[in-house]
Amino acid sequence: MKTLSDLLAEGVAGRRVLVRADLNVPLDGDKITDDGRVRASVPTIKALADAGARVIVTAHLGRPKGEPDPKFSLAPAAARLGELLGAEVALAADLVGPSATSVVGALTDGGVVMLENVRFDARETSKDDAERAELAEELASFADAFVSDGFGVVHRKQASVYDVAKKLPAYVGGLVDAELGVLRKLTDDLERPYVVVLGGAKVSDKLGVIANLLTKVDRLLIGGGMAYTFLKAQGHEVGTSLLQEDQLDQVSGFLAEAEKRGVELVLPVDVLVTSEFGKPEHDVVGSDAIPADKMGLDIGPKSQELFASKLADARTVFWNGPMGVFEIDEYAGGTRAVAQALVDSDAFTVVGGGDSAAAVRALGLPEDGFSHISTGGGASLEFLEGKELPGISVLEA
Ligand SMILES: Nc1ncnc2c1ncn2[C@@H]1O[C@H](COP(=O)(O)OP(=O)(O)O)[C@@H](O)[C@H]1O
Numbered sequence: 001m002k003t004l005s006d007l008l009a010e011g012v013a014g015r016r017v018l019v020r021a022d023l024n025v026p027l028d029g030d031k032i033t034d035d036g037r038v039r040a041s042v043p044t045i046k047a048l049a050d051a052g053a054r055v056i057v058t059a060h061l062g063r064p065k066g067e068p069d070p071k072f073s074l075a076p077a078a079a080r081l082g083e084l085l086g087a088e089v090a091l092a093a094d095l096v097g098p099s100a101t102s103v104v105g106a107l108t109d110g111g112v113v114m115l116e117n118v119r120f121d122a123r124e125t126s127k128d129d130a131e132r133a134e135l136a137e138e139l140a141s142f143a144d145a146f147v148s149d150g151f152g153v154v155h156r157k158q159a160s161v162y163d164v165a166k167k168l169p170a171y172v173g174g175l176v177d178a179e180l181g182v183l184r185k186l187t188d189d190l191e192r193p194y195v196v197v198l199g200g201a202k203v204s205d206k207l208g209v210i211a212n213l214l215t216k217v218d219r220l221l222i223g224g225g226m227a228y229t230f231l232k233a234q235g236h237e238v239g240t241s242l243l244q245e246d247q248l249d250q251v252s253g254f255l256a257e258a259e260k261r262g263v264e265l266v267l268p269v270d271v272l273v274t275s276e277f278g279k280p281e282h283d284v285v286g287s288d289a290i291p292a293d294k295m296g297l298d299i300g301p302k303s304q305e306l307f308a309s310k311l312a313d314a315r316t317v318f319w320n321g322p323m324g325v326f327e328i329d330e331y332a333g334g335t336r337a338v339a340q341a342l343v344d345s346d347a348f349t350v351v352g353g354g355d356s357a358a359a360v361r362a363l364g365l366p367e368d369g370f371s372h373i374s375t376g377g378g379a380s381l382e383f384l385e386g387k388e389l390p391g392i393s394v395l396e397a
Pocket residue numbers: 199200201202203223224225226242296297298320321322323324325326327352353354355356357376377378
């Protein structure tokens with residue numbers, strides 16, 4: 001793979017460089033609640049700008065439906081990036097339309113601009129190769145080189161991640177390079193017990209990694225929205241909790257496979273339930289006694305203790321996905337307990353994922369209490385699975 005250093009060594013003054021960043025930050029209205037991904041994107045962008053490049057940043061925010069939607073505008077991220085760089089970052093009102101053409105045309109050496117949310121164009125996430133290639137061609141027409149630095153999205157075969165790298169001289173960015181370097185320590189010769197903790201809300205996306213993880217880990221702790229499909233597969237009622245009904249058979253298979261392999265699969269023994277998403281009033285119930293009209297929004301106090309005890313003797317830990325809806329104080333206890341157990345541990349500990357990393361910071365845990373805080377959740381998991389990451393393999397080609 002050609003690296004950012006190679007590109008800088010070639011000389012970038014006056015060249016237009018398209019940088020794919022992951023600026024998928026959590027928002028409260030138009031306020032960024034955790035700017036970790038913007039901060040992580042700065043070094044690569046700054047290195048290029050300082051070397052006189054004309055930098056064009058492309059990124060996504062959330063999962064809009066392939067058309068412009070102001071709720072998912074990158075305006076807050078562009079403003080924050082400008083603050084961190086100490087120079088204005090103009091945001092084009094579109095992705096490859098007249099506004100983008102004019103904003104890119106006005107770029108001067110050392111300047112940085114941003115294109116509006118790449119997922120406002122349905123071709124970005126299209127399954128049709130030709131559609132993605134067409135958008136990639138339009139993006140590539142703005143630039144002379146491409147730098148792939150959105151680690152959180154390298155597992156997506158999308159136009160701005162994968163296809164565009166075939167249209168321009170392509171380089172791996174500093175963030176992606178550094179993230180891969182740390183994650184390699186979790187694949188070669190790791191110290192055991194190796195414990196993986198999974199939670200969060202992207203259940204259907206992330207269930208798939210479990211089959212492979214079962215061949216690698218000693219223990220798998222499952223909380224967050226991910227736990228309920230397991231509890232249901234064990235025959236428990238889960239009320240109105242997040243549930244991946246169509247993956248129940250697959251999850252039953254995981255339970256059997258874990259037993260066969262001697263992998264300890266640990267599920268919550270109690271949960272905090274409420275009647276309406278986000279409602280702070282709640283009850284603590286056994287995970288085999290979730291009422292039909294209630295949803296589980298956090299693991300309970302006994303589960304917190306159980307999970308902490310299962311982390312205490314670990315030598316290597318990877319954690320993706322909050323244990324509950326930590327954005328609401330009442331449901332932050334499980335996430336805090338797992339985070340604290342990692343801080344207290346002297347294992348090699350990696351936390352990955354936009355929301356997991358945000359949770360660690362929002363709950364006031366020391367960032368240096370973890371060996372590494374990764375900007376990517378799904379991307380890290382797929383890397384640990386040993387799966388080919390399209391955004392990386394395209395750079396190796
Ligand atoms: N029991 C639950 N029910 C619904 N949402 C949950 C539950 N537990 C956690 N979540 C939500 O999961 C989200 C994060 O999930 P995900 O995107 O998979 O994690 P990450 O960004 O760290 O990879 C958080 O916004 C959190 O509120």
